[in-house]
Amino acid sequence: VARNPHTLWERLDRDALATLRGIESLMSKYEYVPVEVLERRVRVPGPRLARALNLLNSLKLIRRKLGGIVGYTLTYTGLDVIAYDALRRRRVLAALGERLGVGKEGEVYLGVTPEGDYVVVKFHREGRRSFSHIRRLRHYATSVDRKQWFRLAKLVGEREYKILVVLDELGALVPRPVSWNRNAVVQELVPGVDLYKVKGGLDPDVARQVFDDVVETVRVAYQKAGVVHGDLSEYNILVSEDGRGYVIDWPQYVYREDPQAEELLRRDIQYLVSYFRRKYGLQATPEEVLAYVKGG
Ligand SMILES: Nc1ncnc2c1ncn2[C@@H]1O[C@H](COP(=O)(O)OP(=O)(O)OP(=O)(O)O)[C@@H](O)[C@H]1O
Numbered sequence: 110v111a112r113n114p115h116t117l118w119e120r121l122d123r124d125a126l127a128t129l130r131g132i133e134s135l136m137s138k139y140e141y142v143p144v145e146v147l148e149r150r151v152r153v154p155g156p157r158l159a160r161a162l163n164l165l166n167s168l169k170l171i172r173r174k175l176g177g178i179v180g181y182t183l184t185y186t187g188l189d190v191i192a193y194d195a196l197r198r199r200r201v202l203a204a205l206g207e208r209l210g211v212g213k214e215g216e217v218y219l220g221v222t223p224e225g226d227y228v229v230v231k232f233h234r235e236g237r238r239s240f241s242h243i244r245r246l247r248h249y250a251t252s253v254d255r256k257q258w259f260r261l262a263k264l265v266g267e268r269e270y271k272i273l274v275v276l277d278e279l280g281a282l283v284p285r286p287v288s289w290n291r292n293a294v295v296q297e298l299v300p301g302v303d304l305y306k307v308k309g310g311l312d313p314d315v316a317r318q319v320f321d322d323v324v325e326t327v328r329v330a331y332q333k334a335g336v337v338h339g340d341l342s343e344y345n346i347l348v349s350e351d352g353r354g355y356v357i358d359w360p361q362y363v364y365r366e367d368p369q370a371e372e373l374l375r376r377d378i379q380y381l382v383s384y385f386r387r388k389y390g391l392q393a394t395p396e397e398v399l400a401y402v403k404g405g
């Protein structure tokens with residue numbers, strides 16, 4: 110099944126896009142938007158609207174509810190396509206290529222800009238995350254209930270974009286943010302490989318550099334941005350082609366003042382230290398790294 114938002118977007122005409130956006134705009138009021146309400150919102154004549162709805166439904170960009178009142182609700186993929194369309198209009202993106210991430214928490218694609226540069230596009234799917242994971246985000250979104258998943262996904266997109274802006278400006282080694290719309294975040298492609306995928310292991314001096322880079326980013330994030338990553342592991346560290354360590358996947362960060370911050374910081378550091386000890390024999394202790402990260 111082609112779930113690539115670009116491939117799906119190519120199937121849509123103006124009526125379908127207008128209809129999709131119309132449903133989105135009514136999602137804050139209705140779990141399933143009644144057809145009559147949609148007819149009033151979208152300036153697409155009845156028969157054309159019906160055709161657009163059938164197309165969107167068959168592509169699974171919306172879901173139809175039959176019963177007393179026929180209604181439509183947006184799907185995650187529908188939201189992805191709206192965000193992708195907006196980023197095209199803004200001339201941020203021209204196409205999407207292969208999928209880079211295979212997670213259930215987000216869909217990550219290689220993107221191409223109108224200038225032909227490669228970028229990374231992450232479509233957030235946070236409503237699906239395990240509840241405990243969302244609970245942390247709920248500090249910042251206490252009013253977001255489960256039916257309003259799309260609000261959470263957009264909020265997370267905004268969070269990820271904005272924290273990348275802050276960290277990048279502070280000189281931390283994170284992907285440079287390019288743009289964001291709704292649940293979609295566009296960021297610079299860091300050519301390299303995920304730390305956990307490195308075949309045969311890194312050279313000792315590269316391993317040391319990557320470790321030091323990550324510790325430095327954790328320190329800058331803590332001291333200057335006032336945040337803790339909260340999900341640091343070999344899965345969220347990229348080793349660039351020039352042997353530097355980049356920390357990715359930030360949207361679940363918490364502020365230093367958060368009651369959970371201390372515990373999360375300790376856990377992040379514990380993971381980091383034990384991974385590099387196990388794989389590369391690095392001798393740093395969690396206590397000394399923690400002291401360095403928090404130290405003046
Ligand atoms: N800026 C980037 N440059 C290069 N590759 C990236 C970049 N961002 C993400 N990736 C690739 O996409 C994968 C998933 O990205 P990320 O960790 O941000 O999302 P995720 O929500 O954890 O998704 P998943 O559950 O699929 O890992 C990364 O492991 C990495 O391989």
Ligand SMILES: [Mg+2]
Binds near residue numbers: 345358
């Ligand atoms: Mg990840």
